[in-house]
Amino acid sequence: MPFEFYEALGLEPKLALDVEDLRRRFYQRSRESHPDLAGSEAEDRMALLNDAFRTLRDPVLRAQYFLQQNGIELSKDVPPELLEEVFELNMALEEIRGGDESALPQLEGARNRFAGMQKEIDLELEAIGARVDSGDKTALEQVRSALNRRKYISNLLRDVDKELNVHLSN
């Protein structure tokens, strides 16, 4: 069933959601569906409710789910606008892994730039989300592009943080 996470919480499919309202709905419905109160046959219903709340309360997971329910998959390619930056970053990572720590400041600089970009994307997602919610279907493609970038950057950040942790704890 498409958009069943929204339905589980009694909501219309929208990209913008009030998380406090979401939590209230989740608590209220938990009282009706939790196996502790409603018996073990309610287990599946509660599992769906839990999955729904976990997905929808997070703006990024929510947007991903929203796209998926619209039949749009994310791509795994490097977003073209990031190519140059990623190339330099990978060079720095290689050097550091090879034992040359002189690239560490460069890595930290890249880390901060990426973290900044991620914040911008989050704001961007909010703005495009509002357009999608008001019926602008063409904005869906922009959601996809923003999410692709965000996902890619968060993977990069994970790699960079892993490397920085190793070297900072030494």
Place this chain on the structure above:
Amino acid sequence: MSTFQIDFSQSDAAQKSSKIVGIDLGTTNSLVAVMDLTGPRILSGIVPSVVSVKKNDEIVAGKEARELLITQPERTVYSVKRLMGRGLNDIGEELKLFPFRIAPESQRVLRLQLGDVLMTPPEVSAHILLKLKHDAEAALGEPVTQAVITVPAYFNDAQRQATKDAGRIAGLEVLRLVNEPTAAALAYGLDKRKEGIVAVYDLGGGTFDISILRLHEGIFEVLATNGDTHLGGDDIDHLLMRIALDEIHTEWGEDISSDSTAVQLLRRGVIQAKEELSFVPETVIRLEYNGKTYARRLALDVFDKIIQPIVDKTLGPCRDCIKDSGVTVDQIDEVVMVGGSTRIPLVRSAVERLFRAKPHTELNPDEVVALGAAVQAGILSGAVQNQLLLDVTPLSLGIETMGGLVSKLIHRNSTIPASATEQFTTAVDGQTNVLIHVVQGERELVKDCRSLARFDLKGIPPMPAGLARIEVRFLIDANGILNVTAKDLRAGREISRDVKPSYGLTEEQVEAMILESFEKAEEDLTERQLREARVEADAVLVAVEKARQEEAFLSLSNEERAAIDTAVNELIVVQNGDNHLLIRDKIDGVDKATQNLAEAIINSVAEKALKGSKIDA
């Protein structure tokens, strides 16, 4: 209180429906509690989590077994919780620290050698549970068959399953496994704080848990949990033991580490010293053995230095937990301390520093988990209204994919029950089964995670490779235990599956163990019920005799008095027989026959009260 009315209300208690008990099955000590009208209460004293096989092969648990730890250490086992759900290959560390004697034929399931008796860890735990069950039955005066049992939040699937097996072997239907810190929060939340964000720091005998919860209008939502299932007071004891054994070796010129009686006596001395240091700045570790005396002064600041690494080991999981919970340290309103080891001053100050809040220690850290388990039992039975626990799974669940990599299906800290579905197909023409390897853990490689089980999906109709569509559903239930179902999407029917748990007992093994212990338990129960029925008959007869002296007795009709005499005589006749049901039946008879008498007495008492005379004569 000497009124007739009260004497009779006691006999009514036996007819109430049986209660669900809450059990804290601890590494060092265990406790059983129940929910009353006024709140949760502990049913009987602490039961040390120790089991011993006596020379006549009788198996005892609790205080008696703890004494036998000194006189027959080789037939006695403690801290068995550390072995629950573990295999031979992952207990190496434990064997160095504990005098566990593992039987040579142990494979997937460990077997402990206690004299001539071989027992798996779930069976040992079952004996502790059986002792708690009997204590609870004695205290309640009725059979106990259902329980909520607590487990460390960071227990994995195999450890949870082993705990559930232990309950079944003891003849208990385990209605729910509850995480220990969550149970503590439940007891704490009912009693103290009702709203806000609470962290529970639980350092027990052998396990460490940290959980962060949001409390709102009776909902206890666990935001994140973390921990270490092999970290606790036991580890502190071992550090002190190592120092003492070395020093004794030097002082006495004798290595006593292979003399298990001496070691157990020393262990007792070390634990006593450790506990004293929570209240005084200096103490002495003492051992008197074979006419020799070892006495070592231990000051708190030295003790702190010794145990610092253990306390530090708890802080990493705390930081990770805060991060995962999505709240900041400043948003955490309170830290609740659970487990005996949180009495240690260094533990308290480390927690205070990390959370920047004074830790709460008002509730007895030894009892709060059992009390919380009783509250959860009350939620399940409907006795407790408007409260609900929303707990999480502590570890991510994944399946093995190409190249030994893990594909995560359910992430850690997901609220349970949680589910995930995944589609599988065949790789070779005509393939009729698919093997799925399920693992638990946070790492990317299968070899770094813990193997849970292998599921063999069988009976797939032969067809060209890649055409089969098998949908597998993974469900982590409210106990944190994995259930797997598989469906052939093309044929639209369930697919049978063979489950090979990587660790733990098979269904058949558990069944066999249940039968054995049940027979014994049944026998015990009948005996106990008989004893209890006789005691109650005595009480009823005394009460009737007393009632005969009351003025109200004279107000009864002749028929009523005759009926009372008959009922009383019938009870006297069966009282010393062997049939507890018959005794109960005759007690009921007396109850009925004296109903008018009881009312008359209550009325006269009320009249007297109105006239201002004393009720309690």
